[in-house]
Amino acid sequence: MDKKSSHSNSFSLSNDRFSVIFLIVPALIFCTVFIFIPAFWVIIGSFYSFGLTSLNDWEWVGLGNYVKAAQDEFFWIALKNNFIIVFASIVLQVGVGTILAAILDRGIPYGKVIFRTIIFTPMVISSVAVSLIWLIIYDPNVGILNAIIKSIGLSPPMRGWLGDPNISIWMVMIVAGWQYTGFMMVLILAGLQGISKEVYDAAEIDGATGVSAFWYITLPMIRNILIIAILITTIGAFKVFEFIYILTQGGPSNATQVLGTYIFLQAFNLLHMGYANALSVVLLIIALILGWLQVQASRRA
Amino acid sequence: MRNFLSRFWTYFFLTFITLSFANSSYAIDIKVWDLSGRSGQTELYEILDKEVKKYNPDINVVLVEYENEAYKTQIQLALNGNDGPDVFFNWFGEDSARLARAGLAMDLTDYKNMEGGYGNFISEAWQNAGAVDGKIYGVAIKAVSKYFYYDPAFFDQHNLSVPTTFNELLDTCRSIRAIDSSIVPWPMGNSERWKLNHVITMLNQRVVGAENSKADYALTASEDELFTNPKYVEAWQKVVDLQDAGCFNDAPNATHPDLTRSMFASQISPMMYCGTWCGNIFSSEGFEDFKMFRFPRVEGGADDGTVGFLVAEGLQVSTKTKYPKEAALVASLSVADDVALADAELRGSLISNPAKIDQMKDASHWFTFYVNDIADKSGHVNVLDVLLEANVSNAYLDMGTEILNRTKTPQEAMDFIRKVALEAKAAM
Numbered sequence: 222m223d224k225k226s227s228h229s230n231s232f233s234l235s236n237d238r239f240s241v242i243f244l245i246v247p248a249l250i251f252c253t254v255f256i257f258i259p260a261f262w263v264i265i266g267s268f269y270s271f272g273l274t275s276l277n278d279w280e281w282v283g284l285g286n287y288v289k290a291a292q293d294e295f296f297w298i299a300l301k302n303n304f305i306i307v308f309a310s311i312v313l314q315v316g317v318g319t320i321l322a323a324i325l326d327r328g329i330p331y332g333k334v335i336f337r338t339i340i341f342t343p344m345v346i347s348s349v350a351v352s353l354i355w356l357i358i359y360d361p362n363v364g365i366l367n368a369i370i371k372s373i374g375l376s377p378p379m380r381g382w383l384g385d386p387n388i389s390i391w392m393v394m395i396v397a398g399w400q401y402t403g404f405m406m407v408l409i410l411a412g413l414q415g416i417s418k419e420v421y422d423a424a425e426i427d428g429a430t431g432v433s434a435f436w437y438i439t440l441p442m443i444r445n446i447l448i449i450a451i452l453i454t455t456i457g458a459f460k461v462f463e464f465i466y467i468l469t470q471g472g473p474s475n476a477t478q479v480l481g482t483y484i485f486l487q488a489f490n491l492l493h494m495g496y497a498n499a500l501s502v503v504l505l506i507i508a509l510i511l512g513w514l515q516v517q518a519s520r521r522a
Numbered sequence: 523m524r525n526f527l528s529r530f531w532t533y534f535f536l537t538f539i540t541l542s543f544a545n546s547s548y549a550i551d552i553k554v555w556d557l558s559g560r561s562g563q564t565e566l567y568e569i570l571d572k573e574v575k576k577y578n579p580d581i582n583v584v585l586v587e588y589e590n591e592a593y594k595t596q597i598q599l600a601l602n603g604n605d606g607p608d609v610f611f612n613w614f615g616e617d618s619a620r621l622a623r624a625g626l627a628m629d630l631t632d633y634k635n636m637e638g639g640y641g642n643f644i645s646e647a648w649q650n651a652g653a654v655d656g657k658i659y660g661v662a663i664k665a666v667s668k669y670f671y672y673d674p675a676f677f678d679q680h681n682l683s684v685p686t687t688f689n690e691l692l693d694t695c696r697s698i699r700a701i702d703s704s705i706v707p708w709p710m711g712n713s714e715r716w717k718l719n720h721v722i723t724m725l726n727q728r729v730v731g732a733e734n735s736k737a738d739y740a741l742t743a744s745e746d747e748l749f750t751n752p753k754y755v756e757a758w759q760k761v762v763d764l765q766d767a768g769c770f771n772d773a774p775n776a777t778h779p780d781l782t783r784s785m786f787a788s789q790i791s792p793m794m795y796c797g798t799w800c801g802n803i804f805s806s807e808g809f810e811d812f813k814m815f816r817f818p819r820v821e822g823g824a825d826d827g828t829v830g831f832l833v834a835e836g837l838q839v840s841t842k843t844k845y846p847k848e849a850a851l852v853a854s855l856s857v858a859d860d861v862a863l864a865d866a867e868l869r870g871s872l873i874s875n876p877a878k879i880d881q882m883k884d885a886s887h888w889f890t891f892y893v894n895d896i897a898d899k900s901g902h903v904n905v906l907d908v909l910l911e912a913n914v915s916n917a918y919l920d921m922g923t924e925i926l927n928r929t930k931t932p933q934e935a936m937d938f939i940r941k942v943a944l945e946a947k948a949a950m
Contacts (some may be wrong), residue, residue: 272624273598361773362781380927381776384713453750472715473923474930489595491912492620 260505266498273492286499288512295475296500299483302390306479307458311397315450318405319443323435325406326413327421337410341403348400352467355396359383359468383469393464393477401457405450412446413439415427445518452515459507480504551582552852553838555597555607558587561806562868569864573855577638578589580847583682593713601626601840608843609853612647614651614662614834615694615908616915622659628839631658633850640854643862648874651834661853662836663862664871667722667798667896669814676792684813686827688760688820695769698792708764709782709791710774710926717779718761718922721795724817724831725757727903731824739909743945748947749940751772753824756930760820761925786812801888802870814891830895832902836874857896872896911950917942 265285269279321340325333343351343388358364360379370377378385382392417438424430424438440447462481465471471478471486478486480500488497527550552574556563571583586607587597593611600606601621612627614616634641634649640661641649669675672684672919680701685691698707712718726735730753737743738751764770771777771785786794787807795817804812813840819827837853839846855861862875866882872892873879879893917939924930932940 268758273602356778359776360778360781361776362771362785379772381773384773384776384927386927386929470714472713473927474920486916489598491916492598 234348245393263498263501263505266495267502268495269498270493270495273489276375282495286496287503289496289501290503293408295478295483296480299478299480300476302477302479303459303461305390306394306397306461307455309394310397310401310454310458311451313394314401314405314454315409315447317398318402318450319409319440319447321402321406322413323439325410336390337407338375341407343400344404346400349467351400352396352464355399356383356468359479361390380473384473384512389473390477393468396468397461397464401454405454407455409443409446412443416442448518452511452518456508456511456515458502484489541704541753548580549582550578550580550848551584552609552843552845552849553584553586553607554594554598554752554852555586555588555610557593557611560587561802562870563587566861566864566868568919570856570861573858573861574852577851577855578848581846581852583852583865589805590689591944601842604842606842608845608849609837609839611835612660612838613908614660614836615904616910616912617908618652618660618836618838619654620655622654626841627659628841628843628846628850628872629657630657630661630839630850630853633847634658634852636847636851637856638851638855640857643854643857643859643875643877645874648834651874652836652838657707658839660680660836661857662834662874663856664836664865664873665832665834666894667833667872667892668724668795668831669798669892669895670793670795671786671800671804671812671814671817673786673789673792673811674813675811676789684815685817685818688823691818692763692767692769694793695764695767697766703768706791708769708773708793708795709777709785710770711777711779711782712774712922712926713776713778713872713893715919715923716907717782718774718926719919720797722757722761722903722918723903723906726754726906727787727829727831728817728820728823728825728827729753729757729760732829732901732903734824738943739906741911741914741943745944745947749936754939755932755936758921758925758935760931761922762928770926775923783807798872798888798892799870801886801892805886805888809898810886812888814888814895816895826900828898828900829903830899830901831905832896833905834874911943911946914939914943 259488266279269278270282270285272321281392287320291491325337329336331439358366359382361367361377361384364382366382367377378388383389420438420442421434422433429437460481461479465477465479465482466485469477480503484497484500487493487500554567556567567583567585574583597607597610598621601610612621620625622629630652632639633639644662648662649658651662651665652658676682677684680697682694682697683690685694692714695707698705710717723930730751734751734753737747738754741748743749760913771782782791783792783796783800783803784807785791786796787804787809789809801812804810805887816827819825824875837856839849839853843849856865857873857875859875859877862873863878863881865871866873866879866889870886870889882889904919909915910918921930921935921939925932925935
């Protein structure tokens with residue numbers, strides 16, 4: 222009996238092991254081909270100088286590309302802009318998303334599904350299409366935003382919403398916020414709906430209602446969801462590319478440059494492939510740190 | 523058994539011979555990449571396909587089109603990959619020369635005089651437009667130039683005359699604003715940065731001059747002298763003067779170039795600086811009663827206003843093509859007599875092969891103007907974003923934005939360009 226059971230167990234174990242390998246290998250192959258090998262070559266390439274049109278002519282520069290990055294004012298502008306986007310995205314997407322989720326969860330008695338659908342809709346539209354729509358809205362000559370501003374007796378910015386280096390990054394943020402706030406709202410709403418009604422009933426007996434209930438009951442109980450939402454937003458903010466590329470192409474005069482668009486500029490317009498690789502490695506390191514934080518937060522959640 | 527073996531070998535040889543003959547005639551697809559958005563282009567490539575089939579019936583010309591900005595990146599990536607074009611469009615200047623130097627564009631010198639070779643159709647001067655270090659790396663099909671387009675009805679109605687000097691141009695802008703301050707005399711859409719780059723190209727030519735800028739543009743001037751000529755600052759100052767005279771719309775850096783074309787075509791604005799491709803676009807948008815004038819000379823400047831903007835364009839062949847001879851034939855026949863005529867008729871191109879230009883049906887008044895005016899010019903200048911080294915070109919593009927936004931003065935703009943040029947020179 223024992224022998225039979227042990228035989229069956231070992232069969233089952235080897236069967237399990239086979240299943241695990243069978244399931245992992247395809248993903249591993251894809252990851253190796255499309256992530257690990259390219260990442261490896263990006264790291265190697267970051268120590269060389271070469272161009273897009275001279276791919277067979279690599280010149281060893283050691284840490285030269287990283288030193289160049291440290292001295293490059295536009296790299297620092299791009300990095301700073303990424304951090305601005307992180308901060309603004311958290312406020313706009315997670316902050317507003319939380320408020321909207323709270324309103325939908327407890328604030329309105331009817332039409333929750335309709336409002337939730339409307340707010341979530343931008344999320345299912347391609348970012349490229351969203352950017353093009355907003356490009357028309359922001360247009361200084363025919364855009365509706367200028368028309369609205371003028372109709373209430375105010376003056377729109379002389380350099381245009383996307384042409385003024387002082388405000389263009391914030392205008393891009395609004396577009397990103399418009400698209401992703403709905404997603405954050407749905408994520409947080411799922412967390413809110415997991416909070417038992419009895420907790421609120423108990424809090425009400427203790428005198429905590431409305432905003433104080435939200436502050437002392439809701440927020441602490443969705444803390445882990447919020448951490449994940451913040452991390453998703455942060456990672457997204459570092460990966461941002463399409464909004465900037467379509468709306469401003471990093472301009473005016475690099476005012477909206479982020480690491481993604483700056484890497485693109487260096488690689489494909491200025492043909493500094495080695496330097497672009499070094500910038501990509503910097504971005505990779507940042508993404509890895511954030512990814513690690515996300516995993517930690519997910520475990521806690 | 524013996525019978526079976528002899529039958530087997532008979533069938534084997536018959537099959538082999540049949541397959542060999544079948545393989546001796548097979549279709550060759552030659553992929554040609556070109557810019558999209560040009561009316562008549564599909565029909566033109568059908569005519570090219572027919573012309574190519576006269577020489578080799580197995581070749582199919584397959585047109586793949588890309589939008590302008592996407593193309594610039596896409597072509598470089600594709601030429602490095604294994605699924606790129608056989609033949610591709612390019613601007614002749616630094617863009618085409620860089621690909622030749624990198625070994626990505628094929629040397630077409632030996633195909634010049636083959637049957638159907640481009641040497642049979644275009645002059646030496648046009649052939650040399652695609653030359654790098656004495657070898658020909660591209661077939662020049664056409665050239666583009668730029669002019670001021672204006673609305674003669676508006677000018678007549680308000681007794682405005684066509685400006686012949688830069689100061690007169692400023693006065694024209696002021697006069698138009700005086701008529702109605704909401705009219706934008708010269709709409710400027712610089713959201714993609716190249717619009718103002720074309721203006722500063724001409725201002726550099728008019729103020730600094732070709733001789734004085736040659737060494738700077740090629741980065742061969744000494745480090746002490748590179749882009750130090752104060753005339754460059756003066757050229758930027760002219761942009762500021764244009765803005766101060768009310769020529770441009772508000773927010774030029776946030777305005778798309780297509781919109782400014784529509785502003786002129788719909789007669790909202792009475793004047794604009796646009797390429798030779800614009801005539802057909804205005805016409806397709808319903809406005810044909812426009813006229814043109816050259817970029818005015820600058821008083822006290824380096825040239826007399828007879829040098830014009832001209833960029834040669836054409837086809838290059840990828841070194842990775844599996845069919846070099848066939849691809850070279852397709853590129854060559856793009857300037858064949860009938861194809862060139864069709865190019866002029868369908869796309870309104872200023873073609874490199876004028877052999878049948880007399881047979882052109884219904885030449886538009888703007889086409890006739892371009893042809894006569896270009897023939898009348900004393901010299902030509904290539905546009906800065908094609909001519910200059912990539913980093914210096916990018917610096918010029920960026921500074922255009924800064925000048926229009928008034929976030930940098932002309933002097934600061936040139937200081938920045940000089941800094942980038944010195945770095946680029948050091949890296950050469």
